[in-house]
Amino acid sequence: MVVIVVKVILVYDISTETKEGVKRLNKVRKIARRYLDHIQKSVFEGELTEGEVEKLKFELSCVIDKNEDFVIIYKMPPSIMMERDFLTNTEDPSSNFI
Amino acid sequence: MVVIVVKVILVYDISTETKEGVKRLNKVRKIARRYLDHIQKSVFEGELTEGEVEKLKFELSCVIDKNEDFVIIYKMPPSIMMERDFLTNTEDPSSNFI
Numbered sequence A, B: 001m002v003v004i005v006v007k008v009i010l011v012y013d014i015s016t017e018t019k020e021g022v023k024r025l026n027k028v029r030k031i032a033r034r035y036l037d038h039i040q041k042s043v044f045e046g047e048l049t050e051g052e053v054e055k056l057k058f059e060l061s062c063v064i065d066k067n068e069d070f071v072i073i074y075k076m077p078p079s080i081m082m083e084r085d086f087l088t089n090t091e092d093p094s095s096n097f098i
Helices: A021-037 A050-063 B020-034 B052-065
Strands: A005-013 A038-039 A043-049 A070-075 A084-086 B005-013 B037-040 B043-049 B070-076 B083-086
Touching: A005 A021, A005 A050, A021 A038, A021 A043, A021 A050, A038 B070, A050 A070, A050 B070, A070 B037, B005 B020, B005 B052, B020 B037, B020 B043, B020 B052, B043 B052, B052 B070
Parallel strands: none
Antiparallel strands: A005 A043, A005 A070, A038 A043, A070 B083, A084 B070, B005 B043, B005 B070, B037 B043
């Protein structure tokens, strides 16, 4: 069996104007943390198998509001040389090159 | 002169709890729109020269609060096959493959 691993960036904007929104945000973070590293307030990163990506997407789809929230998953080859520049004083959890 | 072009993803969380924060958010969006395409509430994408990236970073640095806000610029080779999955009903401004 060939297991394909991909680099993943998860970016979201969960509408937190209501209590339900705050709950959704907490659920999204809880799910994302099980799969990826928390990079910034609403950005997670990591390397996952295609199967894990599908599971992550399914779990997130169960808790988000498809009309109120915004969620994107970027997938790219794990070998890619990608540079990450923080313009703010966010702690960099890894090196600049990922 | 060799002009290096890179694919760019700009992701930000601007703290909008104060009036100043809302102003910063508007300024960030105004600057980002001059360089990149608006993909989602707080995500922009595009292809820029290294010089344009530096200008963008400089302009953003002038308006953001480095301790309150979170801003990341991802840079990667323009030839990369990157897949973008929207989990919500956000309009997809281009195709799934970018």
